[in-house]
Amino acid sequence: MAGYVARRVGQAVLALLGVSIVVFALIHLVPGDPVRTALGTRFDPDIYEALVARAGLDQPLVVQYVDWLARAIQGDLGVSFRTGQPVSTALVQRLPATAVLALGALLVGLVIALPVGIVSAVRQGKPIDYAANTFAQFGVSVPDFWYGILLILVFAQTLGWLPPSGYVSPLEDPVEALRRLTLPAVTAGVVSGAILTRFVRSSVLEAMNAEHVRLARAKGLPHRYVLRHHVLRNAWIPVVTIIGLQLGTLLGGIVVVEVLFAWNGIGRLALDAVVRRDYPVLQGAVLLIAGLFLLINLVVDLLYAKLDPRISVGTAATT
């Protein structure tokens, strides 16, 4: 197990290093001079020189990368080309909103997927299974920003039950925060729910076909008992993995939902940075999200290995 943990952590660090190279390269792939492009019509030689020096763009590439990485490790991701604010400050301000939305969406997804997936597997081939499959197919095919618009149209504009947009911190006003979170969390959560439903279903089906489960049935144990003690106990292990992966995906994938609901999260910050050609902010946002994504994957993998010892033993044996 210790060897597996060390190897998996090593892989994650290597991937993070690769991510940092890609993120660093972003600013250098911009055709022309990124600072000049960012300043546009507001060009001022003094500001230009200061920004170039601050971003270290007058140094050789390798020196720039090493410097940038060393500063990034210490939490210094440079300053915004537009506002002059440190990028890390902007990220810290925006992260809670994204985290709240991602967790809210995951909760909605789980509330849908766990019962629907389990019932669908237990009643395989029955009408309820087809209904669940139809929902899953619907969820993965429907553009979230489309039904998000429809939800706003119905629940905010027509019925006036919920506010159409904006983020409020749960620490400031929990009730208002929940009201504002509902529509965006449902919008992002239905897609997650659809993906998770498929996994829960196939995971439960697989566990139901395991030999020890068939033996338990053959012994005449009650259906519910077998389901709870033999099937779900094994089925939830792969489900934990996919839940973790979904959280990572949600963190990076809710840009669209953040924009739709004017939600001041990291995704919206990244998109604004794109529009304003504020490359340090874009770099910081992408690095943070990709780093979190890697971290979540690592935790999920280690958790998986802990829950199912065959993983670490198996990989150790094959390498």
Place this chain on the structure above:
Amino acid sequence: MSEPLERPDTAHRPRWRETLSVLLKNRLAAVGLLALLGLVVVALLAGVLTRYGINEQDVANRFAAPSADHWFGTDELGRDIYSRVLMGSRVSLQVGAIAVGISLIAGTLLGLVSGYRGGWLDAILMRTMDVLFAFPVVLLAIALVAVFGPSLRNTMIAIGVVFTPIFARVVRGSVLSVRENLYIRAVRSLGASDLRIVLRHVLPNVAAPVIVQTSLSLAFAILLEAALSYLGVGVQPPEPAWGLMLSDAQRYMEQGWWLSVFPGLAIFVTVMAFNLVGDGLRDALDPQQRSIIESRGVGGDA
């Protein structure tokens, strides 16, 4: 050697006629295939099926509700939404086909080389793919478009790059499983070159998972293009991209439901069709699933 050399070579290859017949027996997949055919016909004949130009403005008729004149109503500039949705199918299918084409070719090449060669080249290529995998898809696509500038062409390239690791992994996995087969070793011992082995004996055997992945990726590519266009970093106006139309619709939401309903429905139907066909293909090309479907004689992705 008592084992025939030619039989296993074709054992995992998709048998086209059989695959199609299984696919058509799967009701949902058949519906998806029919919808796709319909979409292609609509995209090809869009010019004939529409009565108005996509940028033809009728300012006196802004935000007109659906009627006999304008089946899907008109938008904020009095443009006919029906015409724009129909012409939008060309944009979506084009982006889907070219973007997935890029990732299919690049990913298959990388996967073949990586899986067949193994060793340090495999390690480097796969670690590179891991790095690309570490980026959330939407964010990576946005970052790439941000660097190269938003346009139809760059959207296709960005989506192509983002999807490449998926194909590379799928192909590499399949190559690894066929590489050590007896017949491959036999062909090699007969003196066949690596290129010949890869093209004649390995590639056909990895076709099945690649085909399934292609169909599912087409669905996702169309969804991603719509999202990028909606965000303003994909296809640019005045192109009639469905995502762009939804972005406009959101701004004029209170003016009428038809602004958002029809372009969204178009994306949904297209993506659903590709997903249904993809699921159907997976069932048809996977013998275990195939027996389940055949024994039931019904569709569904069960």
